[in-house]
Amino acid sequence: MSVSHGIPKQIEELLVTNRRGFLRNAGLLAVSFGIYGGAGLAEANAQSTASAQGPGPYPDLDFRQIDSWIVIHENNSATFYVGKTDPGQGTGTGFRQLMSDELDIAFDRTTCIMGSTDITVDQVGSGGSTAMERDSWPMRRVAAEARRVLLQMASTRLGVPADRLAVNDAVITVKADPAKHVTYGELLTGKKFNVTLNGNNVNSVTGQAKTKSIPELKYAGHAAHRDDIPGKVDGSTKWAADVKLPGMVHARNVKPPYACAKLTGIDESSVKNLPGFIKVMSKGNYVAVVCEREEQAIRAARQLKTTWEKPSTAPFPASEDLFKYMRAATPVPGATPTVAGGPGAAFAGAAKTIEAEYEIPFQGHTAFAGAHATADPSNGQMTIYSNDMKSYGMRRGVATFLGMPNDRVRVTYMQGPQGFGRTAAEDAACEAAWIASELGRPVRMQWMRDEETAWDTKSPAFLVKMRGALDAQGRLVGYEYNARSCDYNHLGYNEPDTVLIAQLMGQRRARPAAGSAALPSDMYAIPNRRMIGEVVGLPAVWETPLRTGNLRDPNGPQSAFASESFIDEAAAAAKADALEFRVNMIKAGTNDDNGFRRARSLAVLEAAAKKYGWQPRPSPGPRGTGKILTGRGIAYSFRGQTVVAEIAEVEVNRETGHVWAKRLVCAHDCGFVVNPESLRTTVECGTLHGLSRAIHEEVRFDTEKVTSVDWVSHPTLRHADVPEQIDIVLVNGDPNPNRPDLPPYGAGEASLKPMLAAIGNAIHDATGVRIRRVPFRDDRVLAALKAAGV
Amino acid sequence: MSKIDLKVNGHAHTLDIEPSTPLLYVLRNDLGLQGPKFGCGLGQCGACTVIVNGAAVRSCILPASSVKAEVTTLEGLAPNGRLHPLQQAWIDEQVPQCGFCQNGQIMTAKAMLDKNPHPTDAQIRETMNGTLCRCMSYYRVQTAIKRAARTLADQSPASQKEVVA
Ligand code: FES
Numbered sequence: 033m034s035v036s037h038g039i040p041k042q043i044e045e046l047l048v049t050n051r052r053g054f055l056r057n058a059g060l061l062a063v064s065f066g067i068y069g070g071a072g073l074a075e076a077n078a079q080s081t082a083s084a085q086g087p088g089p090y091p092d093l094d095f096r097q098i099d100s101w102i103v104i105h106e107n108n109s110a111t112f113y114v115g116k117t118d119p120g121q122g123t124g125t126g127f128r129q130l131m132s133d134e135l136d137i138a139f140d141r142t143t144c145i146m147g148s149t150d151i152t153v154d155q156v157g158s159g160g161s162t163a164m165e166r167d168s169w170p171m172r173r174v175a176a177e178a179r180r181v182l183l184q185m186a187s188t189r190l191g192v193p194a195d196r197l198a199v200n201d202a203v204i205t206v207k208a209d210p211a212k213h214v215t216y217g218e219l220l221t222g223k224k225f226n227v228t229l230n231g232n233n234v235n236s237v238t239g240q241a242k243t244k245s246i247p248e249l250k251y252a253g254h255a256a257h258r259d260d261i262p263g264k265v266d267g268s269t270k271w272a273a274d275v276k277l278p279g280m281v282h283a284r285n286v287k288p289p290y291a292c293a294k295l296t297g298i299d300e301s302s303v304k305n306l307p308g309f310i311k312v313m314s315k316g317n318y319v320a321v322v323c324e325r326e327e328q329a330i331r332a333a334r335q336l337k338t339t340w341e342k343p344s345t346a347p348f349p350a351s352e353d354l355f356k357y358m359r360a361a362t363p364v365p366g367a368t369p370t371v372a373g374g375p376g377a378a379f380a381g382a383a384k385t386i387e388a389e390y391e392i393p394f395q396g397h398t399a400f401a402g403a404h405a406t407a408d409p410s411n412g413q414m415t416i417y418s419n420d421m422k423s424y425g426m427r428r429g430v431a432t433f434l435g436m437p438n439d440r441v442r443v444t445y446m447q448g449p450q451g452f453g454r455t456a457a458e459d460a461a462c463e464a465a466w467i468a469s470e471l472g473r474p475v476r477m478q479w480m481r482d483e484e485t486a487w488d489t490k491s492p493a494f495l496v497k498m499r500g501a502l503d504a505q506g507r508l509v510g511y512e513y514n515a516r517s518c519d520y521n522h523l524g525y526n527e528p529d530t531v532l533i534a535q536l537m538g539q540r541r542a543r544p545a546a547g548s549a550a551l552p553s554d555m556y557a558i559p560n561r562r563m564i565g566e567v568v569g570l571p572a573v574w575e576t577p578l579r580t581g582n583l584r585d586p587n588g589p590q591s592a593f594a595s596e597s598f599i600d601e602a603a604a605a606a607k608a609d610a611l612e613f614r615v616n617m618i619k620a621g622t623n624d625d626n627g628f629r630r631a632r633s634l635a636v637l638e639a640a641a642k643k644y645g646w647q648p649r650p651s652p653g654p655r656g657t658g659k660i661l662t663g664r665g666i667a668y669s670f671r672g673q674t675v676v677a678e679i680a681e682v683e684v685n686r687e688t689g690h691v692w693a694k695r696l697v698c699a700h701d702c703g704f705v706v707n708p709e710s711l712r713t714t715v716e717c718g719t720l721h722g723l724s725r726a727i728h729e730e731v732r733f734d735t736e737k738v739t740s741v742d743w744v745s746h747p748t749l750r751h752a753d754v755p756e757q758i759d760i761v762l763v764n765g766d767p768n769p770n771r772p773d774l775p776p777y778g779a780g781e782a783s784l785k786p787m788l789a790a791i792g793n794a795i796h797d798a799t800g801v802r803i804r805r806v807p808f809r810d811d812r813v814l815a816a817l818k819a820a821g822v
Numbered sequence: 823m824s825k826i827d828l829k830v831n832g833h834a835h836t837l838d839i840e841p842s843t844p845l846l847y848v849l850r851n852d853l854g855l856q857g858p859k860f861g862c863g864l865g866q867c868g869a870c871t872v873i874v875n876g877a878a879v880r881s882c883i884l885p886a887s888s889v890k891a892e893v894t895t896l897e898g899l900a901p902n903g904r905l906h907p908l909q910q911a912w913i914d915e916q917v918p919q920c921g922f923c924q925n926g927q928i929m930t931a932k933a934m935l936d937k938n939p940h941p942t943d944a945q946i947r948e949t950m951n952g953t954l955c956r957c958m959s960y961y962r963v964q965t966a967i968k969r970a971a972r973t974l975a976d977q978s979p980a981s982q983k984e985v986v987a
């Protein structure tokens with residue numbers, strides 16, 4: 033295999049075992065960690081290192097070399113190496129489709145290795161739904177260039193000009209004499225390409241060859257089963273959680289019992305005699321215990337006696353007082369409004385004005401499993417096994433945190449519980465690395481359920497005030513959007529001075545990150561607008577479980593809940609149909625861009641309405657008299673250049689306040705679709721993630737600590753909540769048949785964004801009651817219905 | 823520490839461990855199995871589900887020493903490399919996103935179908951309701967269960983008899 037660029041064979045095979053597409057066809061043997069992992073592996077790599085002072089064994093890969101991206105094997109198969117991670121949306125399969133197309137090799141003879149810092153170029157990892165939109169392009173250009181180079185080689189070998197050669201499935205044939213042919217594998221015979229590409233950075237890397245046009249693509253654009261799924265259903269996938277290394281020990285954190293608590297004492301005698309006990313590790317307010325076995329570490333962490341001092345002032349208000357606090361707080365200076373037309377005059381001359389205020393609480397990642405990582409400090413290097421979606425940032429973060437050179441640290445990306453942004457996987461990795469470097473043994477760190485739910489980063493709470501001015505014809509002519517996001521000291525990815533262990537050890541940034549509060553993303557032609565997004569902070573910003581970080585479109589669901597609920601309120605005030613009201617405002621506009629945003633907005637709204645069978649009428653609809661009230665709601669939004677329209681049909685139980693989304697429709701336009709099968713699933717799951725945030729999710733806290741600590745105190749969507757019917761409509765809104773096809777845009781986040789508003793609008797349609805606060809839990813809905821006399 | 827005997831996926835093991843050790847850690851750390859996973863350790867999510875005596879049980883809260891019958895894990899569903907109809911349905915329906923919960927989904931569904939080969943939609947929702955998924959693959963899980971139930975019905979001796987007759 034790829035001895036060519038120094039990839040440790042054992043690591044490569046380990047990663048390949050998780051990706052079946054190739055395994056089945058190339059007959060590779062599965063290997064286990066027990067054989068190759070740990071000290072043995074580090075040793076093998078360390079052999080290439082002259083001394084502890086010399087260069088480390090893990091230099092950055094050169095993105096300008098074809099060999100960093102593609103290895104052609106003698107058996108005429110190929111391995112692609114990409115600097116991306118796939119937390120379960122199928123991007124890895126999509127990259128294989130695109131690269132197989134550009135390279136002209138059968139999809140089944142390829143595999144794709146992702147996101148391990150010593151063997152794949154730095155493409156950041158994943159985030160922001162940029163996999164296809166941005167990061168697939170360098171891969172495609174490199175694969176196209178590799179094909180061109182192979183054609184040149186074949187031309188020399190066969191003595192025929194390249195333009196008289198044809199390529200099919202990695203076999204190059206003389207067009208005039210098909211008996212003469214040579215395979216890619218025969219041309220390279222396991223050797224390197226040794227071809228240098230152009231480009232100043234990884235995103236601009238290119239060769240001479242052109243990429244194919246959409247009609248020339250054979251695999252991309254068509255359904256393909258995801259290659260990571262078989263191993264996930266038969267139990268053979270090696271997850272980051274499964275890593276076992278010789279001499280490995282287990283660590284568990286002892287978290288402060290309150291935010292901003294100061295550690296005043298540790299009584300090691302409380303655990304010293306427990307079986308398997310190794311050590312209490314502590315610095316500043318950080319405390320962990322290490323034991324030989326996992327269950328021993330869990331027990332010791334629970335049993336360790338520690339004493340803490342509470343802070344003198346409350347670190348935050350209780351969750352029920354959060355919005356009162358945010359209303360009164362002074363925003364971080366510097367936000368400037370976006371103004372169009374003259375909103376002042378529009379409101380002064382309005383036939384009718386409406387006002388509303390929306391509240392979105394902190395909502396968490398609350399990943400399905402606690403954060404975890406394994407760190408191996410063998411031979412003076414550091415290897416981290418992690419499912420964090422940004423392995424390259426983790427490598428730099430861990431290196432800086434430990435004071436090690438980058439080229440002695442590597443991160444091996446493996447599968448894990450979903451990573452939708454800045455998760456605690458990053459905190460766990462730094463903790464494992466610190467303990468491992470102190471102890472000199474491989475360490476597996478695992479967060480427990482209460483830590484994960486309480487201490488993982490949150491998406492910021494939002495308070496949004498809106499005003500609208502309607503003219504005599506019921507048109508929205510004035511619009512104000514004032515958002516406040518509780519997001520001061522927003523945590524970036526893998527920052528060595530803001531990961532939790534660094535905070536607990538006393539590190540502080542001079543200038544915490546300012547945070548953000550997004551504006552709406554619609555294409556409504558409202559002539560007079562004033563929009564502003566301001567940030568406020570809680571009293572405590574360090575060593576607190578209420579820390580904010582990116583979660584799947586970090587501000588989008590909050591901002592869209594407010595703006596798309598408000599448009600519905602305006603439509604209701606104008607006694608207009610909610611869909612027509614939106615369509616008319618979009619049609620009234622003339623703005624457009626190269627993403628055809630106006631036309632594509634109309635296309636998704638129409639596609640959703642058609643699929644649903646939308647009948648125009650004002651909202652609320654005629655209210656039934658029975659126990660169950662039924663209604664429908666629509667909402668739409670952009671995430672980047674991807675546009676989504678969603679319709680929810682809900683049943684509201686008048687006696688219990690329970691909301692069930694009986695039917696959901698999502699019309700989704702992300703431009704060119706690489707794999708419609710995996711896209712549909714991703715969109716469907718994103719839509720349901722939106723539903724979960726609409727009806728269940730809220731992080732609760734008192735004035736000392738987060739009280740959401742498990743699946744009882746922090747509910748999530750369940751099987752019984754699932755709609756009877758979900759329709760996903762993939763749209764490729766094409767306003768102009770003469771233009772080239774749209775490129776691929778992002779997916780994953782977009783379908784989550786408008787769902788909160790769609791559900792709120794449907795509840796209003798069913799009951800006539802507008803609830804401006806998510807989640808729509810039974811007690812909240814029931815109280816609102818009672819208050820309105822429904 | 824004390825000796826306990828465990829039979830897992832057809833193999834007998836004798837282990838020297840604390841008797842109170844939850845079965846999950848024995849399966850994962852002593853026997854090297856990767857199907858059952860740690861999700862909550864509280865019996866709330868289903869990640870750690872295995873089948874004992876025909877019932878889906880949560881190995882994170884089950885002391886290993888209390889297990890007297892054979893344990894089947896996800897790995898044990900395809901003993902000869904031939905996927906169980908549920909696993910095949912999971913591939914056909916492309917169920918998982920991250921996949922971390924799918925051990926729990928598949929094993930809970932297996933125990934259900936073994937007892938009730940033709941569950942109604944309401945029974946599926948009710949039986950599966952305590953098995954969580956944070957990627958929200960629920961709709962697919964339910965579709966795949968129905969697909970697997972059809973496959974199992976087609977394979978059952980009764981239906982084969984019909985075909986022969
Ligand atoms: S890990 Fe056992 S139920 Fe969650």
Ligand code: FES
Pocket residue numbers: 120400449450918919920921922923924954955956957958959
């Ligand atoms: S597929 Fe990710 S938790 Fe279920």
